[in-house]
Amino acid sequence: MTHASNALPKTLRLLALTAALLASAAWADEYSDVNQLLRSGKHSEALAKADQYLAAKPRDPQMRFLKGVIQTEAGKPADAISTFNKLTEDYPELPEPYNNLAVLYAGQSQFDKARAALEMAIRTNPSYATAHENLGDVYAKLASQAYSKALQLDASNTGVQPKLALIRELFAPTGKTAQAAARAPAPAPAPAPAPAPAPVAVAKAPTPQMSSGVVAPAPAPAAAPAVLAAAPAPAPAPAPVSTTAGSGASKDVEAAVHAWAAAWAAKDMGGYLGAYGKEFNPPGKMSRSAWESERRARIVGKNRISVKLSDVNVSVNGNKAVAKFRQAYSADALNVTSRKTLDLVKAGDRWLIVKESTGG
Incomplete structure (x- = not known):
């Protein structure tokens, strides 16, 4: 140009x-x-x-x-x-x-x-x-x-x-x-x-x-x-769920991630929003309340939602953890698959999301 x-x-x-x-x-x-x-x-x-x-x-x-x-x-x-x-x-x-x-x-x-x-x-x-x-x-x-x-x-x-x-x-x-x-x-x-x-x-x-x-x-x-x-890139075949060396903490993080996905799919806004810690920084400089309102409108307004996770990999370092996985999201006529990363911290006996990113 x-x-x-x-x-x-x-x-x-x-x-x-x-x-x-x-x-x-x-x-x-x-x-x-x-x-x-x-x-x-x-x-x-x-x-x-x-x-x-x-x-x-x-x-x-x-x-x-x-x-x-x-x-x-x-x-x-x-x-x-x-x-x-x-x-x-x-x-x-x-x-x-x-x-x-x-x-x-x-x-x-x-x-x-x-x-x-x-x-x-x-x-x-x-x-x-x-x-x-x-x-x-x-x-x-x-x-x-x-x-x-x-x-x-x-x-x-x-x-x-x-x-x-x-x-x-x-x-x-x-x-x-x-x-x-x-x-x-x-x-x-x-x-x-x-x-x-x-x-x-x-x-x-x-x-x-x-x-x-x-x-x-x-x-x-x-x-x-x-x-x-655009360059064509074949989709990877679904991989079995896996974590790093089977520590109890890794299993707890994985369970928290799957609970978050399940609440999202069920349009359980209490469970979905409750999966995010108070340190979570919403995208685009949004306030937490504005982000929650937007997420509620997008999720509750769907007739059907499916969130399936595969190739889950968890790494834990003290009270911090990173979960990387492939997410297959389906809502009404839309189907989107992407790589996602969640950063979590342990608060009491719960692992909560403090950062969410797509790609990579």
Whole structure:
């Protein structure tokens, strides 16, 4: 991507959502067909096939997300913004639509809207590294605009020009930055089980793939305003629950983690919220009461919730513990699988969550 006054920073990344909500092999074929048409640059055909699919399954988030990607690639940003906005309304727990909204807004120089969308992505998933990077780029663009305005108002201010020059140099197209790429966690598995993958290399094709594991954004062509890429990563086969050397403390931590998941699935808000210690720091600088209200609204409002844990690994150090596991979350029409880490501390005879992060 080349640098221009209204161009996006080259590190601002448009990502593909990897949640594959598949009930049969036929569904997998539908996604594959749309992806193939998109990779071939047949945007009209890909959009028609996506619309045909959505006529029968209008709430399907994966195909709706793919539709937004197709609209973006086809040069229809207004349509893509509408698609991603509706996705955030129906599935506010998914960070990727917020990220892609931010990229589209930034492409229109609506940097305040881009900032707000990225803050929502990070609030939804505090460990979403790409959204953090994109937010930094948006802040830099806002700073550039502010410094330019300051120079217009006071050209004699010698302290502003070096700052403006530094930001412009930061985003100038160079060989090094043109090759930069980031990795983002994928929230759900691919449709077919497969062995756990090795680290995924940067994908060259600027199209989305259904995948699990790591999504690697790749540089777009020089004229493109944003980067769009995903690398396919087969989903690991479910592993048996395990812990570190069988101490009683490890078993107690594991039991606490499973009790937390069970309370979540049962929409038992007393048990769910009670699993978090007083030291727990809610994401996005929310107050504890605001976070609890938001969690209550999201959980109680679901018709059905399933939370299944696998590959649980617990390490204990005195009165502190870390539990890492794979979480398969299902609620109504949504299915998302991700890696999760819980930090816990012992309070009396209970192990309580003090930090929660996704990915890794």
